[in-house]
Amino acid sequence: xxxxxxxxxxxxxxxxxxxxxxxxxxxxxxxxxxxxxxxxxxxxxxxxxxxxxxxxxxxxxxxxxxxxxxxxxxxxxxxxxxxxxxxxxxxxxxxxxxxxxxxxxxxxxxxxxxxxxxxxxxxxxxxxxxxxxxxxxxxxxxxxxxxxxxxxxxxxxxxxxxxxxxxxxxxxxxxxxxxxxxxxxxxxxxxxxxxxxxxxxxxxxxxxxxxxxxxxxxxxxxxxxxxxxxxxxxxxxxxxxxxxxxxxxxxxxxxxxxxxxxxxxxxxxxxxxxxxxxxxxxxxxxxxxxxxxxxxxxxxxxxxxxxxxxxxxxxxxxxxxxxxxxxxxxxxxxxxxxxxxxxxxxxxxxxxxxxxxxxxxxxxxxxxxxxxxxxxxxxxxxxxxxxxxxxxxxxxxxxxxxxxxxxxxxxxxxxxxxxxxxxxxxxxxxxxxxxxxxxxxxxxxxxxxxxxxxxxxxxxxxxxxxxxxxxxxxxxxxxxxxxxxxxxxxxxxxxx
Amino acid sequence: xxxxxxxxxxxxxxxxxxxxxxxxxxxxxxxxxxxxxxxxxxxxxxxxxxxxxxxxxxxxxxxxxxxxxxxxxxxxxxxxxxxxxxxxxxxxxxxxxxxxxxxxxxxxxxxxxxxxxxxxxxxxxxxxxxxxxxxxxxxxxxxxxxxxxxxxxxxxxxxxxxxxxxxxxxxxxxxxxxxxxxxxxxxxxxxxxxxxxxxxxxxxxxxxxxxxxxxxxxxxxxxxxxxxxxxxxxxxxxxxxxxxxxxxxxxxxxxxxxxxxxxxxxxxxxxxxxxxxxxxxxxxxxxxxxxxxxxxxxxxxxxxxxxxxxxxxxxxxxxxxxxxxxxxxxxxxxxxxxxxxxxxxxxxxxxxxxxxxxxxxxxxxxxxxxxxxxxxxxxxxxxxxxxxxxxxxxxxxxxxxxxxxxxxxxxxxxxxxxxxxxxxxxxxxxxxxxxxxxxxxxxxxxxxxxxxxxxxxxxxxxxxxxxxxxxxxxxxxxxx
Numbered sequence: 010x011x012x013x014x015x016x017x018x019x020x021x022x023x024x025x026x027x028x029x030x031x032x033x034x035x036x037x038x039x040x041x042x043x044x045x046x047x048x049x050x051x052x053x054x055x056x057x058x059x060x061x062x063x064x065x066x067x068x069x070x071x072x073x074x075x076x077x078x079x080x081x082x083x084x085x086x087x088x089x090x091x092x093x094x095x096x097x098x099x100x101x102x103x104x105x106x107x108x109x110x111x112x113x114x115x116x117x118x119x120x121x122x123x124x125x126x127x128x129x130x131x132x133x134x135x136x137x138x139x140x141x142x143x144x145x146x147x148x149x150x151x152x153x154x155x156x157x158x159x160x161x162x163x164x165x166x167x168x169x170x171x172x173x174x175x176x177x178x179x180x181x182x183x184x185x186x187x188x189x190x191x192x193x194x195x196x197x198x199x200x201x202x203x204x205x206x207x208x209x210x211x212x213x214x215x216x217x218x219x220x221x222x223x224x225x226x227x228x229x230x231x232x233x234x235x236x237x238x239x240x241x242x243x244x245x246x247x248x249x250x251x252x253x254x255x256x257x258x259x260x261x262x263x264x265x266x267x268x269x270x271x272x273x274x275x276x277x278x279x280x281x282x283x284x285x286x287x288x289x290x291x292x293x294x295x296x297x298x299x300x301x302x303x304x305x306x307x308x309x310x311x312x313x314x315x316x317x318x319x320x321x322x323x324x325x326x327x328x329x330x331x332x333x334x335x336x337x338x339x340x341x342x343x344x345x346x347x348x349x350x351x352x353x354x355x356x357x358x359x360x361x362x363x364x365x366x367x368x369x370x371x372x373x374x375x376x377x378x379x380x381x382x383x384x385x386x387x388x389x390x391x392x393x394x395x396x397x398x399x400x401x402x403x404x405x406x407x408x409x410x411x412x413x414x415x416x417x418x419x420x421x422x423x424x425x426x427x428x429x430x431x432x433x434x435x436x437x438x439x440x441x442x443x444x445x446x447x448x449x450x451x452x453x454x455x456x457x458x459x460x461x462x463x464x465x466x467x468x469x470x471x472x473x474x475x476x477x478x479x480x481x482x483x484x485x486x487x488x489x490x491x492x493x494x495x496x497x498x499x500x501x502x503x504x505x
Numbered sequence: 506x507x508x509x510x511x512x513x514x515x516x517x518x519x520x521x522x523x524x525x526x527x528x529x530x531x532x533x534x535x536x537x538x539x540x541x542x543x544x545x546x547x548x549x550x551x552x553x554x555x556x557x558x559x560x561x562x563x564x565x566x567x568x569x570x571x572x573x574x575x576x577x578x579x580x581x582x583x584x585x586x587x588x589x590x591x592x593x594x595x596x597x598x599x600x601x602x603x604x605x606x607x608x609x610x611x612x613x614x615x616x617x618x619x620x621x622x623x624x625x626x627x628x629x630x631x632x633x634x635x636x637x638x639x640x641x642x643x644x645x646x647x648x649x650x651x652x653x654x655x656x657x658x659x660x661x662x663x664x665x666x667x668x669x670x671x672x673x674x675x676x677x678x679x680x681x682x683x684x685x686x687x688x689x690x691x692x693x694x695x696x697x698x699x700x701x702x703x704x705x706x707x708x709x710x711x712x713x714x715x716x717x718x719x720x721x722x723x724x725x726x727x728x729x730x731x732x733x734x735x736x737x738x739x740x741x742x743x744x745x746x747x748x749x750x751x752x753x754x755x756x757x758x759x760x761x762x763x764x765x766x767x768x769x770x771x772x773x774x775x776x777x778x779x780x781x782x783x784x785x786x787x788x789x790x791x792x793x794x795x796x797x798x799x800x801x802x803x804x805x806x807x808x809x810x811x812x813x814x815x816x817x818x819x820x821x822x823x824x825x826x827x828x829x830x831x832x833x834x835x836x837x838x839x840x841x842x843x844x845x846x847x848x849x850x851x852x853x854x855x856x857x858x859x860x861x862x863x864x865x866x867x868x869x870x871x872x873x874x875x876x877x878x879x880x881x882x883x884x885x886x887x888x889x890x891x892x893x894x895x896x897x898x899x900x901x902x903x904x905x906x907x908x909x910x911x912x913x914x915x916x917x918x919x920x921x922x923x924x925x926x927x928x929x930x931x932x933x934x935x936x937x938x939x940x941x942x943x944x945x946x947x948x949x950x951x952x953x954x955x956x957x958x959x960x961x962x963x964x965x966x967x968x969x970x971x972x973x974x975x976x977x978x979x980x981x982x983x984x985x
Contacts (some may be wrong), residue, residue: 048571078538079538080538217849
């Protein structure tokens with residue numbers, strides 16, 4: 010019985026050519042079902058999926074959903090170690106809820122040598138300052154993870170001699186942000202052994218340079234910057250207070266007017282807590298459908314779709330059913346159709362990339378670190394993004410003829426085959442030429458690319474990009490079109 | 506050729522062939538893929554209620570919707586039911602020690618913990634009474650005071666006798682007007698660590714909140730007599746002066762607790778119907794149930810619940826794949842994934858009190874599957890076994906068919922007869938039930954119940970056994 014079951018399983022297994030079947034394409038096309046695409050999309054764009062932001066737990070759930078579906082259809086992995094291509098970014102970001110400057114009473118010296126039996130009460134807070142309203146960071150180098158507490162020393166205008174005083178060592182320097190250049194001041198303070206620098210505007214004046222800066226720089230600090238990790242030895246935290254905050258700070262620390270002599274210790278200790286920055290591990294999902302031809306199988310046709318979206322913005326969930334639930338589920342349906350089709354002569358790599366909405370991160374990472382097997386190379390890329398809305402017969406492509414330099418055989422093929430799937434003629438998406446992941450394949454791998462897209466709409470990047478508005482039959486037909494293209498990309502020589 | 510061979514082997518007609526084809530669909534790698542998804546860290550242990558649980562429900566929905574199952578909940582595939590959440594409000598629960606005019610806060614879970622409910626604010630002096638024996642208590646004025654006892658005072662151990670002894674002691678203390686008891690420990694080393702760990706778990710349990718079916722009467726209990734357990738550190742602090750039993754310590758202890766406002770939550774069971782082909786028998790529904798919830802995240806650790814009950818959840822999915830291949834049986838089959846099992850079989854209770862079946866349909870039996878992916882490949886237990894009065898045709902059929910799937914003899918799971926969801930089918934619907942289970946193990950209800958430890962081939966064979974059971978439950982008259 011076991012042998013029999015095995016035999017049956019083998020017959021049902023993917024990748025085994027079915028002898029005597031003349032039309033694998035027709036059979037594979039027929040397996041595509043709008044209802045099945047809809048069932049997948051209802052999962053993928055559900056509110057519980059939180060809009061699949063990069064990075065987010067829900068995006069990782071989405072990747073694992075794709076993996077489970079691929080495993081169950083018997084579609085082999087195409088990452089380096091399984092289905093996931095992991096890549097890394099260091100994110101410099103500020104979480105405004107938890108990032109604070111807190112001036113507090115110094116901890117009481119312990120009464121005895123014994124460790125305290127009861128936890129001491131938390132230190133009394135003298136004043137607290139919130140990032141983005143009370144202070145900002147003068148440099149992107151300040152966007153780091155930090156939790157340090159130190160005593161405060163006043164250093165007036167921050168002259169070199171003052172910053173060389175013995176009181177500076179091991180303390181956080183407070184000084185006016187006037188006088189010597191900011192870069193020099195920071196350098197002298199570091200050389201003096203300071204742990205950080207708090208900059209104040211002129212307390213007697215009207216000028217409030219930090220207030221405007223707060224507004225300007227907060228936006229990018231909240232959004233996050235990808236700049237690579239900071240060099241631990243180079244981190245020298247600074248913060249610049251607004252005029253109002255500086256006056257509160259002066260009152261709480263006992264910094265009088267006129268200011269005391271440089272080297273005077275101020276009251277309290279300052280906790281500088283910065284939360285939000287750190288390394289990110291992100292995932293693309295890759296699945297390789299090996300070709301049957303011993304030579305041509307080393308040539309890999311890549312079909313890509315980004316599976317991330319923008320998550321929560323302005324307190325609202327952006328489900329991204331069209332952008333790009335539609336392309337992601339189209340790619341999944343394509344996988345099923347390929348299993349039905351059996352191997353093509355060339356290999357096909359299906360790739361769901363993340364970080365597209367953040368700036369095409371996932372495709373940039375993969376194209377600079379491709380996970381193809383030894384001896385294989387990518388020959389072209391077909392990218393699909395937003396294919397589930399607008400009129401049923403409306404589909405755009407780029408590059409068109411108008412982009413003479415980029416126009417290629419993929420577009421010609423799509424133009425030829427599209428009418429078979431209810432798209433009488435393909436419109437131009439040339440104005441989106443630089444806007445989705447195909448760009449990275451062109452730029453980093455120098456291969457012909459094409460981008461199928463059915464245009465933006467009123468719900469584009471809105472909380473209203475929801476699943477019930479999606480035309481799943483349109484996704485089905487775009488997927489059929491892609492399959493027809495793959496079927497035609499099997500000639501001995503690819504003339505793209 | 507193949508057809509002929511199969512017919513010869515099974516010795517029967519087309520139905521046997523169809524069954525063989527459906528059995529062959531069940532695939533261990535497919536099972537592993539489902540288990541890996543359900544037990545991934547990202548689903549955070551599928552606590553009831555949680556986002557991970559809701560994601561699991563939506564995954565199940567996507568799986569069965571694609572296979573063409575009919576939705577059989579009150580909202581598509583989801584059977585929505587309410588639960589009431591109560592429990593301790595950690596934000597308004599605290600304790601403190603007043604000594605030398607200074608107040609020091611005690612941290613719940615680190616410095617002290619307790620079981621029990623109620624709302625109060627108590628403060629008073631502390632009297633040390635040693636073990637709290639009758640002679641140690643004689644003649645003491647305990648009114649308005651806390652009674653400080655050494656651990657185990659008034660009866661050690663967890664047995665019924667010790668418990669009764671403690672209850673009587675508490676009654677005497679309460680009658681004497683005491684505020685409550687404080688249990689201190691003189692333990693050191695690993696014993697102290699063990700005890701302090703217990704405190705953390707106690708408070709974790711108390712602050713997580715409790716779930717129950719709305720409208721169900723709360724368990725009757727007398728007025729609360731507070732009993733606080735103190736950490737070994739706080740115990741040392743209080744006993745530093747080595748007081749004699751009967752001595753009042755020179756400090757006051759306060760304790761305040763409050764319950765959070767009651768909140769009604771909506772939970773989901775997932776119900777998918779495979780309609781029967783027979784116009785009459787199609788109204789008889791065989792229920793296959795498995796709970797899909799687990800314990801969630803406790804103290805920062807994810808309890809993935811790959812076996813409990815990712816395994817049973819995936820078994821039902823494998824059966825769904827096979828049924829899609831098999832086509833309709835004469836009777837209908839309901840796949841029912843219930844939540845709230847780990848909180849007290851709450852999902853199956855809700856469903857069996859208000860079954861979501863189409864008009865004119867009724868459940869005729871339930872086969873429940875919980876934890877079938879661990880232990881020896883040939884080990885599978887069932888309840889009710891012959892030893893229980895409830896022994897029925899389901900068990901008999903399973904006993905007959907199990908050897909075909911590599912389970913030579915089914916063991917007894919009778920000691921789990923009351924422990925999983927089948928109970929609610931027996932109690933509320935009064936239908937025959939059976940429970941398939943392959944026993945607990947070292948990872949049971951631990952963060953280490955992980956997907957990579959699951960024997961997916963075993964789950965595959967359990968799913969095949971269930972399919973054979975369904976196939977065997979198609980005669981004109983069910984004799985269960």
